[in-house]
Amino acid sequence: MSPIIHHHISSLRTALQPYRGQNNDKPDGLQRIALVPTMGNLHDGHLELVKIAKQHADIVVVSIFVNPTQFGVGEDFDSYPRTLDEDIAKLETVGTDYVFAPSIDEMYPVLPLPTSVLAGVITEQLCGQSRPGHFDGVGIVVSKLFNIVQPDVAVFGQKDYQQLAIIKQLVRHLSYPIEIIGAPIVRADDGLALSSRNQYLSKSERQTAPVLHQALQVLAQQLESGKMSQQAFERSLADTQTRMSDAGFTIDYLAVKTEALTPVVSDVADFNTGSTNVVILVAAWLGQARLLDNQLVTVTN
């Protein structure tokens, strides 16, 4: 069945209201609503988010909104692909109930919006450092979507690892009664993480792009193999950077952090005792495309 499209906050709220009531078929007597926030131009990774949402809820709402406040000056807001009709057709194949596709005016009564919900080191590092203000925009739009849809569950991709960590923190700090689910990265057969921005790659860049994932896998194996000297750790990081730059990437950052994104693991002593979950994160440019990837590693000693 084709999803029902809403462009206005008030009509979506009215449509969702009846589901917030009782459902006698459910053990807890309630229906659950899931939200999958997107900027459209959907690929299989997004459709996977919808499938996961359906496992956790009775009603799935997908929002499609290219959010201007999370793009910096000179970034790709104007050229970001807008493909609403194709997106709706794809969502139909996975059984989405509602699509919320608001205009900018509907979402933002004034711009710039003099309201912020995020602060702190978690937003200032990694992508926050190279894209100042980006996570403020994400925080605002996600908060607004949470207030508009009032979902029980929301699903985000783990490819945007820092975004997911920030949203989990936002939900905890602002006491949103929403379960946040992180969905595993969906990859092409050659390992490249799916992203709407992959279409900015030329044919030859697309062939090179899987090197990003391969380089992270090599580094992950080295970290996984156990106790490392500080020197060996630094050499592994440097080798990974070289592998990427030799392939043609311009690295924005390559970092190893503890899972919760507390400061960079700059000293192997930080994970040389017991078992530690760390995440390797990378952002790198290949031609016009800024690609993100990450890999979780359990370092056991």
Ligand code: PAF
């Ligand atoms: O991950 C995205 O596509 C966007 O950052 C999000 C969460 C939909 C907010 O605009």
